Structures are given as structure tokens and as C-alpha cells.
Amino acid sequence: MSDNENRPLGLYIHIPFCNRKCDYCDFVSYSMDSKAQQLYLEALFAEIDMQKSKFVDRVFDSIFIGGGTPSIVYEGFIASLARKIYSSFHFLEKTEFTIEVNPSSFTHEKFLEYVQAGVNRISVGVQCLDEKLLREQGRIQSMENIEETFKMLNNSLFTNVSSDVMIGLPGQTLDSVMSTINYLLKQNIKHISTYTLQIERHTMLYSKLRKGKITPMKDKTMETIFNQVNKALVKEGFVRYEISNYAKPGFECRHNKKYWDDEVSYLGLGVAAHSYIDGYRYYNTKRLDTYIDDLNEGKSPVYKREYVSDEERRTERIMLSLRTSKGLDLEKFKADFNEDLLRTHADIIKKMTDKKMVEVKDNFLKIKDEYFAVSNSIIVELL
Numbered sequence: 001m002s003d004n005e006n007r008p009l010g011l012y013i014h015i016p017f018c019n020r021k022c023d024y025c026d027f028v029s030y031s032m033d034s035k036a037q038q039l040y041l042e043a044l045f046a047e048i049d050m051q052k053s054k055f056v057d058r059v060f061d062s063i064f065i066g067g068g069t070p071s072i073v074y075e076g077f078i079a080s081l082a083r084k085i086y087s088s089f090h091f092l093e094k095t096e097f098t099i100e101v102n103p104s105s106f107t108h109e110k111f112l113e114y115v116q117a118g119v120n121r122i123s124v125g126v127q128c129l130d131e132k133l134l135r136e137q138g139r140i141q142s143m144e145n146i147e148e149t150f151k152m153l154n155n156s157l158f159t160n161v162s163s164d165v166m167i168g169l170p171g172q173t174l175d176s177v178m179s180t181i182n183y184l185l186k187q188n189i190k191h192i193s194t195y196t197l198q199i200e201r202h203t204m205l206y207s208k209l210r211k212g213k214i215t216p217m218k219d220k221t222m223e224t225i226f227n228q229v230n231k232a233l234v235k236e237g238f239v240r241y242e243i244s245n246y247a248k249p250g251f252e253c254r255h256n257k258k259y260w261d262d263e264v265s266y267l268g269l270g271v272a273a274h275s276y277i278d279g280y281r282y283y284n285t286k287r288l289d290t291y292i293d294d295l296n297e298g299k300s301p302v303y304k305r306e307y308v309s310d311e312e313r314r315t316e317r318i319m320l321s322l323r324t325s326k327g328l329d330l331e332k333f334k335a336d337f338n339e340d341l342l343r344t345h346a347d348i349i350k351k352m353t354d355k356k357m358v359e360v361k362d363n364f365l366k367i368k369d370e371y372f373a374v375s376n377s378i379i380v381e382l383l
Helices: 034-055 077-088 108-116 131-136 143-156 174-185 204-210 219-235 254-259 288-296 310-321 330-337 346-354 369-382
Strands: 009-015 060-067 091-101 121-127 161-167 191-196 239-242 245-247 266-269 274-277 280-284 302-307 358-361 364-367
Touching (some): 009 077, 034 077, 034 266, 034 288, 060 077, 060 254, 077 091, 077 108, 091 254, 108 143, 121 143, 161 174, 161 219, 174 219, 219 239, 219 369, 254 266, 310 330, 346 358, 346 369, 364 369
Parallel strands (some): 009 060, 009 266, 060 091, 091 121
Antiparallel strands (some): 191 245, 239 245, 274 280, 358 364
């Protein structure tokens, strides 16, 4: 077994149910239905049984239940799923176990269920405190929901809470974003993710854009907001360990860090889930009915399997490493891909270094913090 195969894996489980789809959402999700949820749980169990024999000699150190809206499923669903997971795979003693929750469907009873099931990290989908903006994007939570959620978490002394903030919503302003950030800083939060709105095809927001009903936020405005958010979070002791992610020291998301390391494998279960196992990518079907039917018939829900070539790994190593505060390990890059980036891209790196956009320190190439907002244009130059 190689060194990479000895490293702990991550386990992702997709819960595809939502009350309704947000206008900007491009994730695979379906309307809520208790019967469909039960059938889906049974299908998940079948997929777990199908996969577990392949991982008898492997160990996991992170579990991430995402969606969709995992907190929308009926009480007992997550507890049953956790029991099945624990009885099927091997986990380190201090495994990170995250679940995403939406304030509109997160209750005290579900909170107790999650904690008893082993959940030790909760990610709250706040996005924005402006209820008008939220309604315009199809999100149904209210400020009251959000306040009740944090009151519950703060009173319980639950120590590992994360929250998401969306930047770039049509009509959003700097004051609106900073109001959300300042509210979150008053909560017992250890991790904040700040995501830029991406208007994807096949979403309601894309349709509104095509019809001229919305105006996208200007890049300069977005950059100004990101810099103000960065300044506020750093002042409060958060460390920006990846372009979109801030954490108090020791509270970085272990699971998500696996996605930025092309040498770490992870197993994805559920409809539309992706896996990366020892150099191969696997993609489950995006259709809920197909996923359930295939597993009922004893068939794999994987519809595509591909080997990740060295050239693809090289590109991904540059793209993903430069998203992190640690940066790209130039020595390891040279050893793995037989390329000295400081030589092959000497002119580009010098130009960017002179402009103080990037720096080379301790044999790591890093994007300077104040240029993370325009990181895509920097990364493209280095591919």
C-alpha cells in the first residue's frame, strides 16, 4: 500500500431534499417527501453495503453530510444513517463529523439527534440577513429562524460551528454583507465560508439574468466587499486558510481540505455524489429515481469512472494549492511532475512578484492575501 493509500479518507454523503430550490442553486436537489426520504435511506444503506468491502483496510477521519438540506429529513434519519456508517467503515477516534443545516428546518430535537449520532461540527447556511434579498432568491428562512438557531447552539456550548455567507447577490451592498458578518462575529462561531455568487446555467437566477430582470454585481464592488470582509475577520482572530474559508486556529474544516489535496482520497455516497479514490474519479447518477432503482436491483449507481492523468493532476495541483494560504509546494511539484515552475514560468512569476501579487517563500508559491479576490486570473497565467 502506497503512502497515499495509508492516509485517512473523507466520507461525503449527499442528502438531495429541499423545501424548494434557491434561485442560484445548481446542486442536485428534490422536493421534500417522507416516502422518498425513506426509499432514499434504504438506497444509501444498499450503496454502503456495496462499498464497505472495498475499504476494509482503510480508515476515515472525516464525515460530511451535505445537500440539498440535510436538516430537512425526518427525525431519526440521520441517527439511522450514522449507525450504518459506523458499523460499515473504520474511523479514527477523533473523526470530524459535519452536517449542514438550514435555520428554517433545524430544531432542538434534531440538534440532540445529531449530537447523539456523533456530529461534532455544524455548518449553518445563513447566506445573508436581509430577508428581502433571501426571499428574492427563494430562501425561506427568516431572521427569527437564524436567531433561534444560534441561541440554541450558543446555549448548548457546542464548540464547532461554521456558517456560510453569500457575496454577490443581486441588490446586495457592502453594508448588507458587513451586517451579516458582524452578526456572525457576535455568535460562538469558529469558521466562516464566504462564497461568491456564481450564476450557473439551468438555474432560475440565470433565467432572470437572460431576461434582464437582475444586474450582476460588478467585479470591483465584489473585490471591495471581499477585502472589507477579510479585514473584519482577520481582526477578530480568523485565519484565511483558503480563498473562501476562514477559521479560528485549529478549526479548519478537515473534510474540505481533502478536496484541495490531490493526494487524499474521499468516498462520496448518494445521488450525484463524487468520489476520488487512488487516482480515479467516480460520479454517481444525478437522477434520484435512477439511483434508487439501480440500488434496488443490486446495481452500482456510478455512471462514470475516469482516471485522472498526470497532466490533469498537474493543473489541479496548481489551481487548488494556490487557493490556500499555504500555497504551492514547489519542491514537491517538481518531484511529482518533473517541472521546475520557477524556471518554466520565470517571467510570469517575476512579473507577479514585482507587482506584489504573489510571493515565493520557503519554496512555496503563494498568492498574496489582498489578491485572493482576483486569484482566478493569476492562476490561469500559471497553468
